[in-house]
Amino acid sequence: MNYCSHCGSARLVTKIPDGDHLPRIVCEDCQTIHYQNPKVVTGCLPQWEDKVLLCKRAIEPRYGLWTLPAGFMENKESLEQAAARETWEEAHAQVERLQLYVVMSLSRISQIYIIFRANLQDLTFSAGPETLETKLFRQDEIPWEQLAFPIIHRTLTYYFQDRLTGEFPVHLGDMMIPSSA
Amino acid sequence: MNYCSHCGSARLVTKIPDGDHLPRIVCEDCQTIHYQNPKVVTGCLPQWEDKVLLCKRAIEPRYGLWTLPAGFMENKESLEQAAARETWEEAHAQVERLQLYVVMSLSRISQIYIIFRANLQDLTFSAGPETLETKLFRQDEIPWEQLAFPIIHRTLTYYFQDRLTGEFPVHLGDMMIPSSA
Numbered sequence: 001m002n003y004c005s006h007c008g009s010a011r012l013v014t015k016i017p018d019g020d021h022l023p024r025i026v027c028e029d030c031q032t033i034h035y036q037n038p039k040v041v042t043g044c045l046p047q048w049e050d051k052v053l054l055c056k057r058a059i060e061p062r063y064g065l066w067t068l069p070a071g072f073m074e075n076k077e078s079l080e081q082a083a084a085r086e087t088w089e090e091a092h093a094q095v096e097r098l099q100l101y102v103v104m105s106l107s108r109i110s111q112i113y114i115i116f117r118a119n120l121q122d123l124t125f126s127a128g129p130e131t132l133e134t135k136l137f138r139q140d141e142i143p144w145e146q147l148a149f150p151i152i153h154r155t156l157t158y159y160f161q162d163r164l165t166g167e168f169p170v171h172l173g174d175m176m177i178p179s180s181a
Numbered sequence: 182m183n184y185c186s187h188c189g190s191a192r193l194v195t196k197i198p199d200g201d202h203l204p205r206i207v208c209e210d211c212q213t214i215h216y217q218n219p220k221v222v223t224g225c226l227p228q229w230e231d232k233v234l235l236c237k238r239a240i241e242p243r244y245g246l247w248t249l250p251a252g253f254m255e256n257k258e259s260l261e262q263a264a265a266r267e268t269w270e271e272a273h274a275q276v277e278r279l280q281l282y283v284v285m286s287l288s289r290i291s292q293i294y295i296i297f298r299a300n301l302q303d304l305t306f307s308a309g310p311e312t313l314e315t316k317l318f319r320q321d322e323i324p325w326e327q328l329a330f331p332i333i334h335r336t337l338t339y340y341f342q343d344r345l346t347g348e349f350p351v352h353l354g355d356m357m358i359p360s361s362a
Contacts, residue, residue, distance in 0.1 A: 170351050
């Protein structure tokens, strides 16, 4: 941020406003306080029998590595709508019976990550524009060394552990703190 | 947004960028796309024996009405840190054993609301700067007609229903869709 989006001034400073406790970007001309807040990333872990659907990324970061279909939540949609939309956009797959599964803070990068378990409606899926390839993997086929992000590794680890018992509690945590899993 | 925060231009237009599917605010001079995303509100339902702690708002909107301690999540913190911080700021109360309880989309206003059940550490609490009064309420004392927001009404309704069974599942939903509760 180089200019105030309200008045166009370049006189932006970082300071703690009166009555606040955190530094904010403040315009010295119009006094607008420019708050910055965490973003929500949401998506699905799409299931089909004993397999899960992963997407090979066609974009940076982590081009060519495997991930779950997920992305930034948009204004005016619910979490479930956003997760299903991302699954459609990245994997051209339709999901149903979304179940909240992972709620993880990524505090270092100011994101929260919300993943739903979901059932594929059928075997129709294909790579969207941000995806090189979509594929169903059994547990012993998961490309653990080629996963795009630590949160994907952790989500899949939870999933295959939980499948042993058939109980899928919501997993809550902060990726900055090591999992006990 | 009147000016581009990157280059200061007033030539902002709303259009669908190439490869995108939603209208965005785009600068016609430097081509910066100004994404806007939902905000996360998080807080606690602080419990003490058979009572819950509510705060009477000292700020607009809904000045003078009762709410749970909650507010906008900040960058660089986890959900639990944010919920405990808001409880401290608004009620000067310390909480422990946070349990994820309500994950609600407020799609119409582009927010998600994440509430934790939590135990008060002790009976030390008092009004913070945004609060007129803090008070413990038994179920039959809840000021149902003077609650600040529908989400607070719904959260407390879930809570007292769940207390009948002692089971407190995570409640997921969209405030735009009527609850079955």
